[in-house]
Amino acid sequence: MLINFFFDVKKAKIPATIREFLMLVEAMDKRLVMYNIDDFYYLSRAALVKDEKYFDRYDRVFGAFFKGIEDMTTALFDGDIPEEWLLLQAEKLFSEEDKAAIEAMGGWEKLMQELRKRLEEQKERHQGGNRWIGTAGTSPFGTGGYNPEGVAIGQRRRRQGRALKVWDRRDYKNYDDNVQIGIRNIQLALRRLREFARVGEDDELDLDETIRNTAHNAGLLDIVMRPERRNRVKVLMFFDVGGSMDDHIRVCEELFSAARTEFKHLEYYYFHNFTYEFMWRDNRRRHEQRTPTWDVINTYPADYKVIFVGDAFMSPYEITYKGGSVEHWNEEPGLLWAQRMLDQWPNAIWLNPRPETRWEHTPSTMIVKEVMANRMFPLSIDGLDRGLRLLTAA
Amino acid sequence: MSEMRFTGTDNYVATEDLMLAVNASITLERPLLVKGEPGTGKTMLAEEVASALGTQLITWHIKSTTKAQHGLYEYDAVSRLRDSQLGDERVKDIRNYIDRGKLWDAFTSDEKVVLLIDEIDKADIEFPNDLLQELDRMEFFVYETGETVKAQVRPIVIITSNNEKELPDAFLRRCFFHYIRFPDPQTMQDIVDVHYPGIKKELVRESMEAFFNMREVPGLKKKPSTSELLDWLKLLMAEDIPPEALRGKDGNKTIPPLYGALLKNEQDVHLFERLIFMARREGR
Numbered sequence: 001m002l003i004n005f006f007f008d009v010k011k012a013k014i015p016a017t018i019r020e021f022l023m024l025v026e027a028m029d030k031r032l033v034m035y036n037i038d039d040f041y042y043l044s045r046a047a048l049v050k051d052e053k054y055f056d057r058y059d060r061v062f063g064a065f066f067k068g069i070e071d072m073t074t075a076l077f078d079g080d081i082p083e084e085w086l087l088l089q090a091e092k093l094f095s096e097e098d099k100a101a102i103e104a105m106g107g108w109e110k111l112m113q114e115l116r117k118r119l120e121e122q123k124e125r126h127q128g129g130n131r132w133i134g135t136a137g138t139s140p141f142g143t144g145g146y147n148p149e150g151v152a153i154g155q156r157r158r159r160q161g162r163a164l165k166v167w168d169r170r171d172y173k174n175y176d177d178n179v180q181i182g183i184r185n186i187q188l189a190l191r192r193l194r195e196f197a198r199v200g201e202d203d204e205l206d207l208d209e210t211i212r213n214t215a216h217n218a219g220l221l222d223i224v225m226r227p228e229r230r231n232r233v234k235v236l237m238f239f240d241v242g243g244s245m246d247d248h249i250r251v252c253e254e255l256f257s258a259a260r261t262e263f264k265h266l267e268y269y270y271f272h273n274f275t276y277e278f279m280w281r282d283n284r285r286r287h288e289q290r291t292p293t294w295d296v297i298n299t300y301p302a303d304y305k306v307i308f309v310g311d312a313f314m315s316p317y318e319i320t321y322k323g324g325s326v327e328h329w330n331e332e333p334g335l336l337w338a339q340r341m342l343d344q345w346p347n348a349i350w351l352n353p354r355p356e357t358r359w360e361h362t363p364s365t366m367i368v369k370e371v372m373a374n375r376m377f378p379l380s381i382d383g384l385d386r387g388l389r390l391l392t393a394a
Numbered sequence: 395m396s397e398m399r400f401t402g403t404d405n406y407v408a409t410e411d412l413m414l415a416v417n418a419s420i421t422l423e424r425p426l427l428v429k430g431e432p433g434t435g436k437t438m439l440a441e442e443v444a445s446a447l448g449t450q451l452i453t454w455h456i457k458s459t460t461k462a463q464h465g466l467y468e469y470d471a472v473s474r475l476r477d478s479q480l481g482d483e484r485v486k487d488i489r490n491y492i493d494r495g496k497l498w499d500a501f502t503s504d505e506k507v508v509l510l511i512d513e514i515d516k517a518d519i520e521f522p523n524d525l526l527q528e529l530d531r532m533e534f535f536v537y538e539t540g541e542t543v544k545a546q547v548r549p550i551v552i553i554t555s556n557n558e559k560e561l562p563d564a565f566l567r568r569c570f571f572h573y574i575r576f577p578d579p580q581t582m583q584d585i586v587d588v589h590y591p592g593i594k595k596e597l598v599r600e601s602m603e604a605f606f607n608m609r610e611v612p613g614l615k616k617k618p619s620t621s622e623l624l625d626w627l628k629l630l631m632a633e634d635i636p637p638e639a640l641r642g643k644d645g646n647k648t649i650p651p652l653y654g655a656l657l658k659n660e661q662d663v664h665l666f667e668r669l670i671f672m673a674r675r676e677g678r
């Protein structure tokens with residue numbers, strides 16, 4: 001029986017191993033828990049699951065197995081509105097009109113009420129269309145991307161008369177971050193960009209050299225110190241802020257904080273939409289404290305690795321024409337400035353928070369991609385990985 | 395040997411699942427990895443387990459520069475070289491220059507001790523891998539003297555992590571795992587009772603409400619945690635703030651007094667003040 005349960009756990013893609021399973025069996029053998037399913041639940045979870053993000057999945061497997069339900073999907077779809085319905089399955093961004101439509105419905109509170117009402121009516125899964133809840137529709141519900149806060153409806157409607165066991169409560173649902181890009185994932189990806197070298201202050205005893213020198217010195221102590229091995233990669237980051245980037249603030253913040261802890265030599269500047277003749281370091285004082293781009297180019301030597309972060313989503317004129325900037329009159333086209341920067345730092349990539357599939361429909365994105373010699377990557381774990389691989393190899 | 399059992403202490407509220415995880419790790423003599431939001435009592439757990447079982451606690455605080463070797467032993471070559479210049483007798487025995495680490499201390503103890511490896515995620519990402527064998531077999535080899543240090547009595551190992559770095563799978567496989575969830579209001583009430591037995595019920599109720607409301611505020615960078623609630627209560631008691639002050643006049647929302655103890659990030663404070671301000675304006 002336990003073995004079947006273990007296989008179910010494996011089937012749910014929870015990374016448990018035989019070693020951990022044997023640990024559980026050993027614990028059972030030592031009579032740690034007796035005839036109490038709650039205790040067994042806690043024990044098996046402590047032994048088999050090693051990350052809270054899998055707790056929710058474990059709860060579901062556990063619930064299904066110990067209710068004697070063979071097919072997990074039955075358990076999932078019976079009684080609850082599956083969260084999956086509401087996740088973005090087909091990608092579709094909601095336009096300003098859609099957002100306005102939601103506002104027109106009377107704001108979020110009203111929306112939630114309406115949402116529950118429609119849930120009562122809805123019988124089956126639905127995709128597209130404009131009334132029912134599902135994915136990729138234009139109904140104000142299930143938008144997923146727009147206002148994801150309200151999507152927790154699956155849990156509000158428990159069947160009545162059903163005693164809730166611990167695993168049925170599914171307290172850990174929010175920790176399941178299958179699709180999300182989080183700070184630690186970014187950090188792990190950033191580790192790729194490491195160049196170890198012994199530079200800087202001598203702070204480590206070089207034992208071999210000390211012994212050798214002492215021997216040469218006829219036994220008189222001669223201590224040799226050397227610098228510790230450190231990551232000396234130098235990174236310069238340019239962030240696009242404001243306008244269309246507002247939708248991607250969170251992921252950019254995560255990238256920034258991950259980069260800050262990973263790289264000792266990290267410099268960063270901000271720009272709006274595209275690179276022009278000045279940049280700034282402090283967004284609150286962007287109009288008073290600007291740094292001419294020439295100064296930036298002259299300050300950081302060519303061995304800096306450069307990462308641009310921006311959605312490259314604008315009118316093509318903003319890139320290719322002088323005076324194209326939406327904020328000021330630029331004497332020289334942004335494209336020229338981008339070219340100058342790339343001449344200075346040949347090791348550069350562009351990270352784009354918009355999904356890769358949408359790039360080819362945006363002329364400005366394609367122009368930037370061409371300028372970057374195709375070194376544009378989506379700001380996802382996979383894209384980050386590909387981009388950094390390229391930066392490391394160079 | 396497996397008679398030892400942890401059932402919480404007078405000043406630590408342990409949930410059922412936490413007790414089970416601790417007991418599993420004691421019985422099976424495997425390390426227990428504890429994760430959770432900051433301020434949920436991860437480090438305190440080890441202290442309380444030690445005091446509940448009446449054993450010694452050995453704490454190894456991990457920093458970003460800590461190496462696995464530091465926990466085993468360090469060979470002080472410089473001192474030895476210096477002594478050799480001075481003709482010191484001690485120099486003939488290399489053992490005089492081996493500084494024992496925390497793991498060595500824990501392994502050689504005659505009785506069962508609790509070894510706390512605190513904030514393991516602070517160290518380099520390879521750090522846990524370097525300790526695999528040592529924690530698994532509870533023994534290690536000292537190259538300088540050729541001896542093997544082996545645990546007479548396997549210590550209870552509790553490891554805490556703040557999730558700053560992902561831990562390697564091979565390491566995770568060898569541990570029991572427990573995630574300390576943020577306490578629900580009932581558990582929180584128990585925790586407050588344990589810490590401040592004489593506190594006014596009214597004050598607790600109002601402050602808990604304000605506290606849980608604050609945790610609900612969307613977009614906070616750092617949500618207030620248990621230890622912050624306890625600090626806040628202490629302040630409220632010290633300043634003798636009446637419970638009514640926590641609730642605004644005619645049930646209106648108000649900024650709780652001394653909220654600096656709860657929100658520690660400037661942006662969070664701004665956000666919170668703005669939200670309260672907006673809520674008030676709507677209420678009118």
